Amino acid sequence: MFRLRALFSRVRALIFRRRIEDAMDEELRAHLEMLADDFVRAGVSPDEARRRARLRLGGIDQTKEATRDARGFPFVDQLLQDLRYGWRTLRRSPSYSVAALLTLGIGIGATTAIFSVADAVALRPLPYQRSDRLFGIYSRPANGGRISTGVSSQDFLEWRDHHQVFTEIGLVGGGAFTLIEGEPEELRGCKLTGDVFTALGARPVLGRIFGREHEVEGNHRVAVLSYGFWQRRFAGDPHIVGRKLLLDDGSYEVVGVMPADFKYPPAGRAFDLWVPFTFDADDRAGRNASPVWGIVARLKDAVTPAQATANLDTLSARLPRPAPVWGSRWRPFLVPLQDVEVVGDTRGWMLLLLGAAAFVLLVACANVAHLALARGSGRTRELAIRSALGGGRLRLARQLVTESLLLSGLATGVGVLLAWGTVRLFGASVPTSLRRISDIALNARVLDFAVLAGILTAVVCGVVPAVKGAKIDVVDGLKEGAPTTSAGRHGRRIREALTFTEVAVSFVLLAGAALFILSFARLVSVNPGFDVDNVINLQIEVPRELNRASRGVAAQNELLERIRHIPGVAGAGVIRGGWMFGGGRTMFPAHKPGEPRPTIAHAQLRAGEQGRTSDEVWVTPGLFRALGVPVLRGRDIGEQDGLGTSPVIVVNQTAARYYWPGGNPVGEHLVLEGDRAHEVVGVVGDIAHLGSDARPRRELYIPLAQSKSGTSGSIVVRTTRPPADVMPAIRQAVHAVWPHQPISRLATLDDDIARASAARRFNMLVMTVFGILALVIAVSGLNGVMAYSVARRRHEMGIRTALGARPAQLLGLVLGRGALVIAAGLAAGVTGAWMLGRVAQRYLFEVRAHDPAILLAVALVLGVAALGACWLPARRAARIDPIMALRCE
Amino acid sequence: MSSKSDVLQGTLDLMVLKTLEALGPMHGYGIARRIEQVSEDALQMNQGTLYPALVRLEQRGWITSRWGVSDNNRRARFYELTRAGRKQLASEAASWERVAGIMAKFLESN
Numbered sequence: 001m002f003r004l005r006a007l008f009s010r011v012r013a014l015i016f017r018r019r020i021e022d023a024m025d026e027e028l029r030a031h032l033e034m035l036a037d038d039f040v041r042a043g044v045s046p047d048e049a050r051r052r053a054r055l056r057l058g059g060i061d062q063t064k065e066a067t068r069d070a071r072g073f074p075f076v077d078q079l080l081q082d083l084r085y086g087w088r089t090l091r092r093s094p095s096y097s098v099a100a101l102l103t104l105g106i107g108i109g110a111t112t113a114i115f116s117v118a119d120a121v122a123l124r125p126l127p128y129q130r131s132d133r134l135f136g137i138y139s140r141p142a143n144g145g146r147i148s149t150g151v152s153s154q155d156f157l158e159w160r161d162h163h164q165v166f167t168e169i170g171l172v173g174g175g176a177f178t179l180i181e182g183e184p185e186e187l188r189g190c191k192l193t194g195d196v197f198t199a200l201g202a203r204p205v206l207g208r209i210f211g212r213e214h215e216v217e218g219n220h221r222v223a224v225l226s227y228g229f230w231q232r233r234f235a236g237d238p239h240i241v242g243r244k245l246l247l248d249d250g251s252y253e254v255v256g257v258m259p260a261d262f263k264y265p266p267a268g269r270a271f272d273l274w275v276p277f278t279f280d281a282d283d284r285a286g287r288n289a290s291p292v293w294g295i296v297a298r299l300k301d302a303v304t305p306a307q308a309t310a311n312l313d314t315l316s317a318r319l320p321r322p323a324p325v326w327g328s329r330w331r332p333f334l335v336p337l338q339d340v341e342v343v344g345d346t347r348g349w350m351l352l353l354l355g356a357a358a359f360v361l362l363v364a365c366a367n368v369a370h371l372a373l374a375r376g377s378g379r380t381r382e383l384a385i386r387s388a389l390g391g392g393r394l395r396l397a398r399q400l401v402t403e404s405l406l407l408s409g410l411a412t413g414v415g416v417l418l419a420w421g422t423v424r425l426f427g428a429s430v431p432t433s434l435r436r437i438s439d440i441a442l443n444a445r446v447l448d449f450a451v452l453a454g455i456l457t458a459v460v461c462g463v464v465p466a467v468k469g470a471k472i473d474v475v476d477g478l479k480e481g482a483p484t485t486s487a488g489r490h491g492r493r494i495r496e497a498l499t500f501t502e503v504a505v506s507f508v509l510l511a512g513a514a515l516f517i518l519s520f521a522r523l524v525s526v527n528p529g530f531d532v533d534n535v536i537n538l539q540i541e542v543p544r545e546l547n548r549a550s551r552g553v554a555a556q557n558e559l560l561e562r563i564r565h566i567p568g569v570a571g572a573g574v575i576r577g578g579w580m581f582g583g584g585r586t587m588f589p590a591h592k593p594g595e596p597r598p599t600i601a602h603a604q605l606r607a608g609e610q611g612r613t614s615d616e617v618w619v620t621p622g623l624f625r626a627l628g629v630p631v632l633r634g635r636d637i638g639e640q641d642g643l644g645t646s647p648v649i650v651v652n653q654t655a656a657r658y659y660w661p662g663g664n665p666v667g668e669h670l671v672l673e674g675d676r677a678h679e680v681v682g683v684v685g686d687i688a689h690l691g692s693d694a695r696p697r698r699e700l701y702i703p704l705a706q707s708k709s710g711t712s713g714s715i716v717v718r719t720t721r722p723p724a725d726v727m728p729a730i731r732q733a734v735h736a737v738w739p740h741q742p743i744s745r746l747a748t749l750d751d752d753i754a755r756a757s758a759a760r761r762f763n764m765l766v767m768t769v770f771g772i773l774a775l776v777i778a779v780s781g782l783n784g785v786m787a788y789s790v791a792r793r794r795h796e797m798g799i800r801t802a803l804g805a806r807p808a809q810l811l812g813l814v815l816g817r818g819a820l821v822i823a824a825g826l827a828a829g830v831t832g833a834w835m836l837g838r839v840a841q842r843y844l845f846e847v848r849a850h851d852p853a854i855l856l857a858v859a860l861v862l863g864v865a866a867l868g869a870c871w872l873p874a875r876r877a878a879r880i881d882p883i884m885a886l887r888c889e
Numbered sequence: 890m891s892s893k894s895d896v897l898q899g900t901l902d903l904m905v906l907k908t909l910e911a912l913g914p915m916h917g918y919g920i921a922r923r924i925e926q927v928s929e930d931a932l933q934m935n936q937g938t939l940y941p942a943l944v945r946l947e948q949r950g951w952i953t954s955r956w957g958v959s960d961n962n963r964r965a966r967f968y969e970l971t972r973a974g975r976k977q978l979a980s981e982a983a984s985w986e987r988v989a990g991i992m993a994k995f996l997e998s999n
Contacts, residue, residue, distance in 0.1 A: 005948060005949065005950055006948040006949065009947070009948045010948075023966070024940075026964065027917060027940075027965065027966045028940070030916070030918070030959070030963050030964065030965045030966075031916075031917050031918045031921075031936070031965075033963065034918040034959070034961075034963070034965075035918065035936075037961070038922075056935075056936055057935075057936050057937050058935035058936060058937035058938065059937060060937075062937060063937030063938075063940055063941075066937065066938070066940070066941045067940045067941050067944055069941070070941035070942075070944040070945055070948075071944045071948075
């Protein structure tokens with residue numbers, strides 16, 4: 001009860017501060033007057049009376065202070081007082097304040113900007129209900145290999161009907177759609193089963209989602225729209241449910257609309273619509289075992305992923321399967337959906353960039369701490385006076401810490417502004433495929449992070465000067481000509497440690513920048529093995545009905561012919577497989593006839609390795625010519641290589657060297673799928689897979705006409721004119737042959753390659769910026785500190801010069817120790833870069849992180865820059881006129 | 890905070906309450922003088938320590954204050970005992986007497 005009233009009155013005291021202060025003044029004044037009156041009445045002179053009155057009262061200010069403490073929140077009062085004082089202090093030395101503010105602001109800004117990217121890409125939880133229970137299901141070889149692939153429809157249907165471990169399980173396929181009513185528009189969407197929506201916990205805001213009845217061909221022409229698409233294209237028409245949409249595949253009825261905050265898939269640009277996945281007779285009969293589909297499932301609460309895997313395994317084991325090609329069958333495994341939707345090794349990559357940003361912040365902090373120390377030495381007298389006036393050690397330390405917090409608080413503000421600006425300007429250059437949600441924004445989590453960074457900064461920068469400042473020796477401090485603390489032994493060691501840290505960390509960042517720049521440069525200068533300019537990549541599927549009727553090949557040839565006849569086109573062909581053209585990798589353990597098929601030790605195959613397999617790629621005649629890949633031996637795939645004729649292949653140079661080192665492969669045979677021996681009819685040049693791991697792989701080119709698995713692939717078109725001019729004509733040709741078939745992609749190869757290397761480019765840019773920032777901060781910091789310390793040593797310099805020291809000697813004196821520290825810092829930096837090199841190696845292309853030439857070059861650059869920064873002020877010091885120096889203090 | 894000052898705080902509070910009961914509403918200076926008088930000047934207190942005590946007592950609701958005019962026409966703040974203050978005074982005075990009684994008996998017994 002007391003506490004509440006007391007609290008209340010204290011809060012009031014805080015708010016009505018001024019009024020209360022005035023009242024107290026008046027009250028005390030009245031008291032003094034009455035006291036004085038008494039003394040006067042006792043016969044004392046008025047002046048003496050007033051003096052005695054003050055004594056009896058016991059000191060006005062003390063009384064006020066004591067009363068204030070009893071009344072308000074003394075802690076808050078002191079804090080406000082400290083803040084005001086800190087602000088005045090900062091304003092008194094503007095050059096320090098601005099430098100510190102900028103430096104810290106840059107450090108905090110860099111870290112915050114990268115964190116906001118990391119947040120958008122990897123850290124934000126998925127926008128679904130209880131997303132920790134959501135998993136994606138994949139298949140991998142039973143003997144533990146690292147290859148993974150999707151799940152077959154056979155498995156999915158079995159699991160869906162008989163599982164015991166999920167609340168929902170759904171299948172996701174692909175699909176491309178074109179809206180052909182009104183303004184034709186290519187839509188982003190996919191086929192999936194209705195269970196995916198329920199698994200994600202999403203309910204439509206209008207209408208309903210599709211159910212199992214829609215999974216049959218014929219019943220499948222329904223669609224669920226996204227909120228954005230509904231607003232954009234149909235202006236939020238409230239009668240949208242039941243409306244028919246004319247897509248390239250037919251007339252679809254809209255059955256529902258998803259809410260505004262729903263997004264699937266969570267990464268990349270938003271989808272416009274979702275349609276049902278259809279299972280045909282083969283699927284339902286369990287005859288379709290190609291593991292190609294994505295699965296989303298929600299685990300029941302009490303079930304662990306391991307239990308679920310076991311359950312699915314048991315179910316799959318019952319199914320009939322073809323003889324496994326890989327030496328083992330596929331087994332399912334679960335991956336948390338959070339990790340699935342993060343493409344590739346994004347987490348590791350983000351950590352790398354975050355680490356680099358943290359280093360920049362570290363350099364900034366060391367810099368400011370250094371400046372603060374150097375400056376702190378100039379405040380000895382001030383602190384000594386405060387100490388003499390009764391400021392306890394704790395109070396002084398608190399004052400200094402508050403100043404440090406004030407500075408870092410302001411710097412956080414600057415940093416957030418910088419981060420915001422950077423994100424606005426460069427947010428678009430983060431590779432789209434990685435962005436979980438399209439916007440990289442400074443949301444609450446990011447701001448929290450910035451504040452945390454600010455506090456940490458305050459601690460790191462402020463703690464050392466605070467501790468030192470609080471240990472002021474009052475007597476020494478008040479003496480005239482007091483020696484500055486930084487000139488003392490102890491202070492010097494700390495400052496040297498700071499310099500050491502700055503140089504070491506800057507080195508690591510610069511080395512990183514150098515490595516990434518080199519890596520990127522090497523990447524873009526790789527010889528692709530063909531002429532990259534003026535090549536168009538057209539991705540379109542042969543209509544299903546044509547394929548079924550075995551007219552697929554003929555239809556495709558018809559399209560190719562039309563395209564070849566477009567003015568400006570030099571050649572065209574189809575390629576399927578090969579990483580660059582939108583296909584996955586089909587790896588197969590090809591072998592020579594008579595030899596046993598190689599068993600693949602899957603456990604040893606990492607992503608990107610071939611082991612003893614080669615890549616199977618399907619091509620049509622004319623493809624190599626269109627790409628500009630030279631035929632080195634024998635012949636190209638020709639029109640004569642069709643379904644009925646003997647199976648042939650063309651191999652690339654890497655494959656030729658592998659299978660027949662030193663010999664001529666033409667006329668030899670290789671056994672491929674289905675145990676058929678294919679005759680090698682030609683050797684072509686290697687195609688480098690640009691943009692990522694651009695090392696040539698062993699590739700075997702099979703005529704598309706001889707493939708049994710359909711005719712889809714990328715149509716590669718070489719143009720003699722700028723590709724943009726030819727694209728409309730290509731579109732027309734496609735629509736003429738297959739009017740309802742949507743074009744998945746029509747772009748130049750340049751664009752595709754740029755997209756593929758986007759991640760690397762981004763890395764390089766970020767690391768370069770960080771490296772430069774670190775260099776600038778470190779060098780300017782060293783300059784500033786050296787200038788400051790030299791300025792304080794003018795007196796000493798003057799004496800030495802007067803006693804006969806030559807400028808060179810002075811220079812050596814000032815620089816000598818500094819150079820030693822810089823050298824030590826470089827050595828530490830090299831060691832650090834060496835150790836971290838292993839981590840970064842994964843993201844580098846054709847560049848060794850431990851390359852001594854690079855490290856040496858960076859050390860040289862940084863060393864010269866650092867020494868240069870110190871040399872200029874030192875030179876000025878060495879030239880000091882002794883009389884001037886001795887005169888002023 | 891040493892226990893000594895706690896005791897002093899407590900006794901000062903009690904003296905203030907008693908003074909206000911005896912004198913009725915009074916300003917700070919008057920209270921200080923009365924305390925010195927009653928203790929027959931054995932207590933030469935630092936009059937400034939009165940004011941924090943007054944603030945505390947007011948926060949606890951045992952006294953209230955208002956502005957008024959003193960006997961020589963000066964504007965001053967007057968403090969007055971509240972009902973809760975009277976109760977507090979009674980109970981604390983009783984405690985003191987009890988303690989004094991026990992101590993007296995103790996010291997006698999030797």
